[in-house]
Amino acid sequence: MSARVAVRTRGGALTVDGLTVGYGGAPVLHDVCFALAPGEVVALLGANGAGKTTLLRALAGLVPAAAGGIDLDGRDLRGLRTEARARRGVALVPEGQSVVAELTVDENLRLGALWRHRGAARERAVAGMYEMFEPLARRRTSAGHQLSGGERQMLALGRALVADPVLLALDEPSLGLAPLVVAHLMSTLRDASARRGLTVLLAEQNVTSALSIADRGVVLDLGRVVADAPAADLAADDTLRHAYLGF
Template sequence: MTAPAHALTRGGALTIRELTVGYGGAPVLHRVGFDLAPGEVVALLGANGAGKTTLLRTLAGLVPAASGTVALDDRDLTTLRTEDRARRGLALVPDGQSVVAELTVDENLRLGALWRHRGAARERAVAGVYEMFEPLARRRTSAGHQLSGGERQMLALGRALVADPVLLALDEPSLGLAPLVVAHLMSTLRTAAAERGLTVLLAEQNVTSALSIADRGVVLDLGRVVADAPAAALAADETLRHAYLGF
């Protein structure tokens, strides 16, 4: 895959090597390793319990690695705190939609931009999210708890994007959403990757949707990488689809 020209200068290259992670001494990830190129969209696939969420939480610094390394643009993140990884340009949108229910849409977005932008730059970042997600522009004074599920997911994604990350990791963003909303979110992710040079790691059980926008797919099974191939090749591999992807 050839990254967009602007992505080559913007950064976003992720390198995972020999990553082992466990809870209470029981390994969940076993020597996981793969790379993401700047501007690349990679679908992280696998059944429940495969280790997708653990991997994303480890990348964000929410779960410590037992061994192995994580690097972003050749800078080692492995022992950094979560907030320091965010400052390096890594943003995580966790499963469950990270929206502050008591704050308005506008307040949520400004909170997301707080440490990254000031003044006019923050206004431009927030305006860019409203342009990307028109439903949010119409609901900017509504509290988070007043939004539909699709609007909350748009807001969670918008909060991550206003911080201008170079790497965006998302955990099951389509969960519980209507098909039309899922299609819009996936299209927006693909557009953001192309226009911003944003690197995207997308953990999804909606395999068809994820592969439709991904350049590559990485398949986990019981904490191990069992496939790493172009999205079209994974979608066409009937044996692998039946064994690991459930379709």
């Protein structure tokens, strides 16, 4: 008999304190500090090479921290492996639309729900994703490789959400997508956060789209936090936008 999954209460409070991460001894992140409140949407911004992907990978346990803490709902995650962090409620959607190309849409969603839901609960969770992403309902028997770029990104997001995370980290979800598809994805993220109390950390090069749905923005430059402010303030700060955000 498989082990029972521990019941999690809804949370999502994240504190990153003095986080330093590197590859092969060379630091990429330097003493990074910021916090997310439960249900908050925060845009993680910065140029290529600023450290956004490394930060998300560190939160998910894919790269080790050299120093500092990562606290989710009062528990330091640094000693936990990636699977254990997922069971604590951390979901990462990496850049590149992480779906299993050979599996159908329905099989991908059920795979995402596998450890979190059983029986009727799994059926309800998968049905909820079809309600959230109507194009997927029409493609449920199609293989991942048969989907458009927008559909694959919807499926990647659905696979993450079907496990009912408390913290959703996304790496460049709008990359390569048409503007209308990007707008739909961003709106869905905002709605998912509001309806589920989901905390979202969104790493994006599409600064305008990210700030349009975010409560706050955290700006990285060369692995350091250079700004942490309400989204509207960042969008209105011409000096910061020109220096770090490229628009």
